[in-house]
Amino acid sequence: DAKTTQPPSMDCAEGRAANLPCNHSTISGNEYVYWYRQIHSQGPQYIIHGLKNNETNEMASLIITEDRKSSTLILPHATLRDTAVYYCIVRVATSGSARQLTFGSGTQLTVLP
Amino acid sequence: GAGVSQSPSNKVTEKGKDVELRCDPISGHTALYWYRQSLGQGLEFLIYFQGNSAPDKSGLPSDRFSAERTGGSVSTLTIQRTQQEDSAVYLCASSPTGARNEQFFGPGTRLTVL
Numbered sequence: 451d452a453k454t455t456q457p458p459s460m461d462c463a464e465g466r467a468a469n470l471p472c473n474h475s476t477i478s479g480n481e482y483v484y485w486y487r488q489i490h491s492q493g494p495q496y497i498i499h500g501l502k503n504n505e506t507n508e509m510a511s512l513i514i515t516e517d518r519k520s521s522t523l524i525l526p527h528a529t530l531r532d533t534a535v536y537y538c539i540v541r542v543a544t545s546g547s548a549r550q551l552t553f554g555s556g557t558q559l560t561v562l563p
Numbered sequence: 564g565a566g567v568s569q570s571p572s573n574k575v576t577e578k579g580k581d582v583e584l585r586c587d588p589i590s591g592h593t594a595l596y597w598y599r600q601s602l603g604q605g606l607e608f609l610i611y612f613q614g615n616s617a618p619d620k621s622g623l624p625s626d627r628f629s630a631e632r633t634g635g636s637v638s639t640l641t642i643q644r645t646q647q648e649d650s651a652v653y654l655c656a657s658s659p660t661g662a663r664n665e666q667f668f669g670p671g672t673r674l675t676v677l
Contacts, residue, residue, distance in 0.1 A: 484665065493567075493654050493668030494606070550596060550608035550622070551656075551666060 454538045459558040462532075468525040470557050472538030475519040481542055483514060485523045486553070487534040494537070494553070497523065528561045535559075565589065567669035569655050575675045576645055584640045584672045588657030596658070596666060597630055597640050599651040606654070612638065645676045 455473040462468040474483065484499040498505055498512045500521075505512045511524040525532055537556040568587045576582050588595050597609040608622035612632045623629070627645075632638040642649055652673050656666040 493656075493671050494666075496665040496667060499665060550598070550611060551606055552608075553605045555605075 454540055454554055456536070456538055456554065456557045458555065459560070461560050461562055462525075462528045464530060464561050464563050465527055468528040468532065468559055468561070470523040470525075470536050470538075470559060471520065472523070473520045474538070474540045477518050477540050478542075481540045483512065483518075483521045484539040484541065485510070485512065486537045486539065486551070487532075487559075488537070488553075488556075489531075489534040494551070495534075497536075528559075530561050530563060533559060533561045567655055567657050567667055569653075569669040569672050571672060572670065573673045573675075575677065577677050578647060579644055581641065581643045582645055582674065584642075584653050584674070586638045586640070586655030586657075586669060588636065588638070588655070589659075589667055590636075592657035592659050592667070593635065594658040594666075595632055595638050596656040597638070598654045598656065600654060600671075601651045607651075609640070609653075642674075645674075647676050650674055650676045 482499050482501050485497040486494045487497055488494045498507055498510050500512045500514055502514055502518055514521045535556040535558050537553045567589055570585045574582055593614045595612040598606045599609060600606055610623055610630045611619040627643045630638060630640045652671040654668055654671045656668045658666045
């Protein structure tokens with residue numbers, strides 16, 4: 451899996467958009483970008499993933515640059531409950547094989563009232 | 564819909580005792596993972612089940628750890644003769660088939676070995 455680089459921490463005002471960057475300059479053509487988060491004392495939570503097109507779901511949007519070397523997770527209207535560590539992972543999406551997750555250090559997002 | 568559930572949520576045991584941790588995956592998910600997470604640390608992969616295939620046990624730290632998955636659904640992780648270093652949060656995740664492969668985690672079982 452390609453290595454990712456994220457800032458260790460970020461703050462965001464409640465109600466504003468939170469934009470979390472991730473660099474993955476060594477990404478391969480068949481590797482997807484996945485985002486998870488872990489709220490304190492809870493299990494990790496899948497957020498979104500994408501290959502090269504921008505993606506949006508009920509939780510967030512994922513913007514992937516044209517060269518795929520970086521991406522941004524956008525929480526459009528951050529709430530206090532979005533305070534968590536956010537992990538960007540790059541991996542091949544392969545069924546039928548053990549694709550255990552490995553998290554880096556992630557970004558601690560703190561949403562401020 | 565129902566997510567991944569785990570029980571118990573907390574378990575305190577004495578060194579040397581055996582413990583069983585249970586995971587109920589999301590209905591229809593064929594892949595099931597066990598991880599553990601020590602305080603402030605990342606995920607440590609333990610074992611993986613995929614359908615009827617032989618499990619990938621490559622992450623189990625010792626032969627005191629074992630897991631089974633009955634009927635392709637519920638899974639039990641057993642730790643025999645627990646040690647203090649086994650104290651951690653044990654997380655279960657399930658995943659649907661197909662190339663999407665995202666994992667859905669349960670709330671975890673916090674194990675404390677005294």
